[in-house]
Amino acid sequence: MTNTINTEAFHIIYREGEPHLPERITTDLNVAQEAMNTSKVQVNLGPTEALFAAENAPLDRIMDDKTWRAIAPHMDDLLEKLRASHSETQVPTFTTTPSDLPPVIAEARYDLMRRQPKIEDIPAITECVEIIMAAKSHRPVNRDLFSAESRTASLWDSEIAQITPAELDKEIDTLEEQLGEMRAEASSETAAFGDASPGAYRIIERFNHALFELNYQKAELEQLEPEALNTPGAQ
DSSP, X not given: OOOOOOTTSEEEEEETTEEEEEEEEEOOHHHHHHHTTTSOEEEEEXXXXXXXXXXXXXXXXXXXXXXXXXXXXXXXXXXXXXXXXXXXXXXXXXXXXXXXXOHHHHHHHHHHHHHSOOGGGHHHHXXXXXXXXXXXXXXXXXXXXXXXXXXXXXXXXXXXXXXXXXXXXXXXXXXXXXXXXXXXXXXXHHHXXXXXXXXXXXXXXXXXXXXXXXXXXXXXXXXXXXXXXTSTTOO
């Protein structure tokens, strides 16, 4: 094992006794050296190498904000390398991410994308992790890490301001009805064949997430509405 560690590089510390599960990615020399006493450590990795090695590990939980800010600009490099080795066409789970997306929604989106991994989700993953890390560190979100589409998309607060409770209720009712139909179909498949198709579960999971976002919007809107009624000029 290399004894010298390049402080410009990234180092992966694996879980003790589980050498394939990354526990931490760091740029900290002292942390990496100390971990060598008890854990497997990969040292002197470039940013893309470190991201490859991390695989589907939760980036928001295995690195501090300093490390994330150093490695985040290289997520695009990871995307291009993965695209070069995969020929299938994928549709991203989320086409845009508002830069003011509430951290709890960013966490839920990221968890969904980790459970259903796609190469084309890397831009949205970068955006969601940036929102999470910025909130944890009490700093502004770095919009340079967002795609051009996300930077020009409507902000979360703007979308809420343009929708009424009645419209949200209608969307929620429609989604709940569709979810009920999909769950009934999955139950029928399970009864007939022993299990439903993986695709059915994935779709149900996505609909569940969409319902979560709508209910969150409704909760925010209900909190904002009394304030809106009291603003100057409101009737």
